Amino acid sequence: xADEEAVTDGTRPxxxxxxxxxxxxxxxxxxxxxxxxxxRQWLPQFNAWGVLLSHGAASLAVALSIVLALNGYEALDxxxxxxxxxxxxxxxxxxxxxxxxxxxxxxIVKLLVSWWTTTxxxxxxxxxxxxxxxxxxxxxxQEAKDTQTEAEAEEFMSRWKLPPWxxxxxxxxxxxxxxxxxxxxxxxxxxxxxxxxLTGAVNWTSRLVPVDSTNEAVAAVDPRADxxxxxxYRYSGYAQSGLSKRSYLRYAAGYAALAWGDVRNAxxxxxxxxxxxxxHVVTRNEAVGPNSTLIDAVLPCINIHxxxxxxxxxxxxxxxxxxxxxxxxxxxxYDPGVTVVYNNSLPWNSSQVSTxxxxxxxxxxxxxxxxxxxxxxxxxxxxxxxxxxxxxxGSVDSLGWYVQQWSGNCYWYGLVNxxxxxxxSKQSRYLSGRVVGDQTPLDQVVFDANPWVLESxxxxxxxxxxxxxxxxxxxxxxxxxxxxxxQLLRQSYLAAWDMCHDSFDSDQISLTYKAIPxxxxxxxxxxxxxxxxxxxxxxxxxxxxxxxxxxxxxxRDIEVPEETLLEVSEERKSTGWDxxxxxxxxxxxxxxxxx
Numbered sequence: 001x002a003d004e005e006a007v008t009d010g011t012r013p014x015x016x017x018x019x020x021x022x023x024x025x026x027x028x029x030x031x032x033x034x035x036x037x038x039x040r041q042w043l044p045q046f047n048a049w050g051v052l053l054s055h056g057a058a059s060l061a062v063a064l065s066i067v068l069a070l071n072g073y074e075a076l077d078x079x080x081x082x083x084x085x086x087x088x089x090x091x092x093x094x095x096x097x098x099x100x101x102x103x104x105x106x107x108i109v110k111l112l113v114s115w116w117t118t119t120x121x122x123x124x125x126x127x128x129x130x131x132x133x134x135x136x137x138x139x140x141x142q143e144a145k146d147t148q149t150e151a152e153a154e155e156f157m158s159r160w161k162l163p164p165w166x167x168x169x170x171x172x173x174x175x176x177x178x179x180x181x182x183x184x185x186x187x188x189x190x191x192x193x194x195x196x197x198l199t200g201a202v203n204w205t206s207r208l209v210p211v212d213s214t215n216e217a218v219a220a221v222d223p224r225a226d227x228x229x230x231x232x233y234r235y236s237g238y239a240q241s242g243l244s245k246r247s248y249l250r251y252a253a254g255y256a257a258l259a260w261g262d263v264r265n266a267x268x269x270x271x272x273x274x275x276x277x278x279x280h281v282v283t284r285n286e287a288v289g290p291n292s293t294l295i296d297a298v299l300p301c302i303n304i305h306x307x308x309x310x311x312x313x314x315x316x317x318x319x320x321x322x323x324x325x326x327x328x329x330x331x332x333x334y335d336p337g338v339t340v341v342y343n344n345s346l347p348w349n350s351s352q353v354s355t356x357x358x359x360x361x362x363x364x365x366x367x368x369x370x371x372x373x374x375x376x377x378x379x380x381x382x383x384x385x386x387x388x389x390x391x392x393x394g395s396v397d398s399l400g401w402y403v404q405q406w407s408g409n410c411y412w413y414g415l416v417n418x419x420x421x422x423x424x425s426k427q428s429r430y431l432s433g434r435v436v437g438d439q440t441p442l443d444q445v446v447f448d449a450n451p452w453v454l455e456s457x458x459x460x461x462x463x464x465x466x467x468x469x470x471x472x473x474x475x476x477x478x479x480x481x482x483x484x485x486x487q488l489l490r491q492s493y494l495a496a497w498d499m500c501h502d503s504f505d506s507d508q509i510s511l512t513y514k515a516i517p518x519x520x521x522x523x524x525x526x527x528x529x530x531x532x533x534x535x536x537x538x539x540x541x542x543x544x545x546x547x548x549x550x551x552x553x554x555x556r557d558i559e560v561p562e563e564t565l566l567e568v569s570e571e572r573k574s575t576g577w578d579x580x581x582x583x584x585x586x587x588x589x590x591x592x593x594x595x
Contacts, residue, residue, distance in 0.1 A: 044558040048119050055112040056542035062105045063535040071526035095522050106195050117188040124181050125157050127557040161189050177552045184544040201530035208291035208518030219283040220511035222502035230504045242326035252463050255281050256495035257472035265431045270475045270487040275437035281498045291518035292430040299438050300497035301423040304486045309414040310402045320344045323461040330465040336392045338372040338468045339488050340461040348458045360449035362421040370411045377408045385410035392477045421447035456496035464492045
């Protein structure tokens with residue numbers, strides 16, 4: 001009744017709801033159609049450029065990642081490792097993880113290649129059809145026949161991703177545009193078959209690397225060391241027969257074989273592959289293996305500066321008696337290659353005190369040596385050592401060195417200048433479970449005096465003879481005369497010092513060195529030739545596509561006609577793919593809002 005009275009009085013009641021304002025933009029159908037047409041005209045070209053540039057960038061990124069990041073990468077080599085782990089704050093992947101990443105990158109590149117190939121096959125076919133060059137033939141062909149030929153050409157391009165003139169009968173491209181189309185399609189087709197070139201560029205090699213987070217204690221000396229043996233080593237009652245030293249001589253020869261018998265750690269001329277050649281036999285620790293690191297260990301070391309061979313006009317002393325310490329004259333060994341280094345002015349002194357260590361010494365200077373070249377036997381010839389070829393050292397008759405004949409043997413003489421002592425190695429690399437090699441450059445080695453330096457030099461004649469006869473270190477001789485003498489001297493001195501150290505330094509039994517064990521890793525070695533070959537083909541594809549889009553194709557060639565889109569839409573509806581149409585509509589609406 002109140003409402004009726006209000007109406008009768010000519011007044012309206014106050015509304016309880018606020019008026020609303022429609023802020024939505026009213027789309028003009030013509031403007032919307034124009035915008036849709038504009039997007040459909042230019043979007044395919046943007047798509048083509050985006051795919052092409054993405055392909056080039058992805059290919060370059062993959063190649064540079066393999067060359068700069070993967071080459072030299074050390075992956076996990078633990079059978080129990082089921083996933084990548086962090087080691088010292090760094091993520092270490094497995095080989096399977098690296099392979100997965102590489103395969104993923106190849107799939108991405110392959111998708112871009114397929115996308116690009118589909119785009120340019122359509123665009124090139126459209127371009128050739130619009131210019132009347134899709135299926136060229138005689139001028140008197142009928143229109144129906146021309147249409148059928150063009151359809152066959154389109155089917156050929158769609159199936160084989162090749163230009164139509166590759167279809168029989170073969171024809172040559174005409175003009176720069178057709179040549180560019182040919183190269184672009186060929187390169188995109190080749191890309192499908194070159195992924196093995198990249199996946200096969202990575203080779204994995206198992207190796208051991210040091211791990212800083214783990215330390216092991218390594219004894220500085222053999223626990224069997226006994227300084228009481230020094231008394232018997234110097235015992236004067238055995239001085240003539242040398243019985244007290246023969247066992248130690250055999251120990252030293254064993255050390256030489258242990259340190260140098262593995263040819264995997266030696267070059268063809270017998271030198272060490274790593275380090276400065278100063279090797280040391282250490283005590284065994286099961287937790288420490290090859291490529292581990294030994295810190296601040298005392299090692300024997302020798303630096304051979306030069307070798308001079310005597311000539312007939314030189315004045316020198318040829319022989320020295322009593323070189324042997326074990327009553328076994330080296331000159332009685334008639335084996336070519338027997339070499340002896342000695343010092344005539346400093347013979348072995350048997351009167352040293354046997355209750356204390358010798359005085360520490362450091363050798364710096366020359367010593368005399370002789371080499372048994374060849375045995376010619378008893379002969380009546382006046383100069384039996386004049387013509388020696390052939391020898392184990394190769395051709396030597398033209399060298400012009402002084403040759404001494406004694407008891408049917410021929411000897412060379414010379415002078416070797418070297419420095420011998422010990423050094424404290426900051427880092428020594430394990431070559432095997434018991435052999436380490438100093439990694440300091442030889443010209444930077446600091447030599448120190450040591451009690452066993454002179455004793456090691458006195459043992460050289462006997463030890464060098466034994467090593468030469470045994471040939472357990474496989475020293476090469478042919479065309480390697482200087483190298484043979486140097487390496488034989490090096491191996492003998494280092495082994496002699498190791499023997500004395502492990503035999504008599506019992507006061508160092510409690511001393512230990514720190515070793516950083518090496519753990520197994522898979523080292524990636526990349527073939528740069530394969531990687532850059534793959535990258536070259538990829539960049540050629542990108543470059544040819546760039547020229548194709550700039551010079552040959554235009555917007556109309558890449559644009560998909562309305563009738564084709566309608567056909568695809570109807571086909572999707574008939575096959576139940578209507579959801580794709582919905583997605584396409586949503587995507588198109590989003591693009592329109594951007595523009």
